[in-house]
Amino acid sequence: MPSTDETSGWRVGRLARATGVTVRTLHHYETIGVLVPSGRSEAGHRLYADADLRRLYRIVALRELGMSLAQIRETLDDGADLGAVLRAHLVHVERSIDRRRALRDRLARLCTRAEEGISTDDLVTTIEGMAMHERYFTKEQRETLARRWDELGGDAVGRTEEEWRKLAAALRGHMEAGDDPSAPAVRPLAQRARELVRAFTGGDPAMYASLERMYQNEDPGTVSRGVMDGEVMAYLRRALGALPHAG
Amino acid sequence: MPSTDETSGWRVGRLARATGVTVRTLHHYETIGVLVPSGRSEAGHRLYADADLRRLYRIVALRELGMSLAQIRETLDDGADLGAVLRAHLVHVERSIDRRRALRDRLARLCTRAEEGISTDDLVTTIEGMAMHERYFTKEQRETLARRWDELGGDAVGRTEEEWRKLAAALRGHMEAGDDPSAPAVRPLAQRARELVRAFTGGDPAMYASLERMYQNEDPGTVSRGVMDGEVMAYLRRALGALPHAG
DNA sequence: CCTTGCACCTCACGTAACGTGAGGTTCTAC
DNA sequence: GTAGAACCTCACGTTACGTGAGGTGCAAGG
Known part of the structure; x- marks a missing residue:
């Protein structure tokens, strides 16, 4: 009965400090289903198992690659091909860089003109x-x-x-x-x-x-x-x- | 009394089509105060003057440079130095490009590793x-x-x-x-x-x-x-x- | 006179990923 | 026994609107 196991498991605060996220973030991850603690104490406190800890590490890693939490959930739950997911995401990021660069160029040109006084x-x-x-x-x-x-x-x-x-x-x-x-x-x-x-x-x-x-x-x-x-x-x-x- | 002038002025639908934005966007711009129509008809319909049209062009221009509506409002209302605003924004955009590029590099390296099979x-x-x-x-x-x-x-x-x-x-x-x-x-x-x-x-x-x-x-x-x-x-x-x- | 239809109106909820309290309960150490 | 830390559940705020829901104003056709 892991849902009432109180002897082991991480509590939110500890887990948060250990992984560098906030307690609120862990609450959020539970509500959207990306990381549901595998147990609760009798008082209703969240208890995270070691498997949850490992899952959280993966979540954070993927999040730092700029993936959305919805995508992360799919990737982790459906056991999708990580290589394919990363390649698709790479394409996405490259496109966004191109857009930002085009924007930067526009701004740069405007700024050079601004020195001559732009209205x-x-x-x-x-x-x-x-x-x-x-x-x-x-x-x-x-x-x-x-x-x-x-x-x-x-x-x-x-x-x-x-x-x-x-x-x-x-x-x-x-x-x-x-x-x-x-x-x-x-x-x-x-x-x-x-x-x-x-x-x-x-x-x-x-x-x-x-x-x-x-x-x-x-x-x-x-x-x-x-x-x-x-x-x-x-x-x-x-x-x-x-x-x-x-x- | 421009607020009851019904003979001239643009109505939302027309203004929206003329400038390429949606009616909802114009509603939104009014609620946040970035573009308040200078008049209303007796029936309560929004009436935009030519000055409003020009302001809207500027809003759209600045928005396409990636500025937030709050910044746009400040810039247009306080008559701030446009050059300074653009330069600050350029710095902001360049930093964001650097971050995206670092991310792209990480993803690219991960993708090459993924070909060797990555867990x-x-x-x-x-x-x-x-x-x-x-x-x-x-x-x-x-x-x-x-x-x-x-x-x-x-x-x-x-x-x-x-x-x-x-x-x-x-x-x-x-x-x-x-x-x-x-x-x-x-x-x-x-x-x-x-x-x-x-x-x-x-x-x-x-x-x-x-x-x-x-x-x-x-x-x-x-x-x-x-x-x-x-x-x-x-x-x-x-x-x-x-x-x-x-x- | 009534209906159809279009343009308009005002709410009001939903989006992504949490931050920031508010108000209450439980755990832990002295 | 009590203080304070840690925990709980709402619930609103953030950006720039999209997307209806339900109602009004106005012109034309039957």
């Missing part, structure tokens, strides 16, 4: 721009971009945007001075622009196609995040077209 | 070991150890553990026989122990320092995964100390 309205437009990216690039492409971005670091990304801004200003200068887009003075600017675009696409034609579609369909000011307007954009397109094919 | 008990000891390792070894050191382990293969690792077990038993024999730790009969055991430790550290002094710190601070039985207890450990230390310096 709440800018915030809205910037986030809309990010949502726009998600409409034109596939998930894989966005992940590739995120990784590349990650390797470069926030500074380099900020410098690139700053360079685009200067490029745009220079192009506008030439345009307003009436220079032809194929003029020798414009050529280095176009060449640098082509390099920057190539750095973005990584030379991947599919990536380039996505970028093109985005620039074709969306408002130039929005898509370039205010770096250039439609006029400068058109001027740059002509300058790029006048470039010899191999860079 | 739930192994899981517990392995996870405890990993948690302990992470407190004493740097990330680089752990990667180095993982590679070395991988190259050796599971068999070699098992043999090493078996050898430690035999070493511990032999040391315990000498100890209980009253032999001095510096006795000639103990010397070859200590020398072999030193070789095994050297194989673990790969001769790296920093790795050795980390290992030392771990053995100094943790319970001998736990850290050696049950191979030796505190007494045998102390005996081995004295035996190692009695060894000539160059091996």
Whole structure:
């Protein structure tokens, strides 16, 4: 009759201290059925057997791997293949990391912009721009971009945007001075622009196609995040077209 | 009197469709005070003004950055510095990514082990070991150890553990026989122990320092995964100390 | 005039994994 | 015998809503 065995067994407080969880947690685990003490004393106090202790160790281990208590219960009760469960969970965690990374990238870009002084309205437009990216690039492409971005670091990304801004200003200068887009003075600017675009696409034609579609369909000011307007954009397109094919 | 203005203003359903949130969400935002409609119709229907619409766009934008509604409310109401808020949130997100990544690494290692066939008990000891390792070894050191382990293969690792077990038993024999730790009969055991430790550290002094710190601070039985207890450990230390310096 | 149907309303419970009391009982040591 | 530690059972609070339940307001059709 293990349910009335008072001579041995752990009481909640001891078990809690021994395993690093709280008494409340053990209560909770009982109510949801993930760890039911194998006995009670006459006074109604919980009594945990050694088997309960071992089960608790496993619960804590799986919990620290980020699994839900419901999953833990299934895994322990149904004797599921632990390897398969862990592999599935690994996939889950990796996806969540990707999502967090995408979020981190968005925040990082916003923060670099914030140093130039960002208003709440800018915030809205910037986030809309990010949502726009998600409409034109596939998930894989966005992940590739995120990784590349990650390797470069926030500074380099900020410098690139700053360079685009200067490029745009220079192009506008030439345009307003009436220079032809194929003029020798414009050529280095176009060449640098082509390099920057190539750095973005990584030379991947599919990536380039996505970028093109985005620039074709969306408002130039929005898509370039205010770096250039439609006029400068058109001027740059002509300058790029006048470039010899191999860079 | 905007609170009775019925001629203009958005009703919940329209506003919800326009912004991509649900009606229930708008109800919720009102109860927690993050977006209170600026008016009601005579029948008690919510009426949102254009200012409410703009506020909702901001709320959604900040929400998609992973901020809590309470934070959003503070940020929008107190006119807090958006840049500072975003930077703080970025730090928060980066920390959470680091935690997830550490978790991913643990899971990945467990999965590779699972292919060799892992029991739930192994899981517990392995996870405890990993948690302990992470407190004493740097990330680089752990990667180095993982590679070395991988190259050796599971068999070699098992043999090493078996050898430690035999070493511990032999040391315990000498100890209980009253032999001095510096006795000639103990010397070859200590020398072999030193070789095994050297194989673990790969001769790296920093790795050795980390290992030392771990053995100094943790319970001998736990850290050696049950191979030796505190007494045998102390005996081995004295035996190692009695060894000539160059091996 | 009545019904159908849609948009709207206000409760109010459920979610995950416990934290934090509240109020009462039992065990243990002095 | 009594103090204090340990135990017990409710039961509400946390996040950001989802999901009905049951009722009202308003326009169109029969």
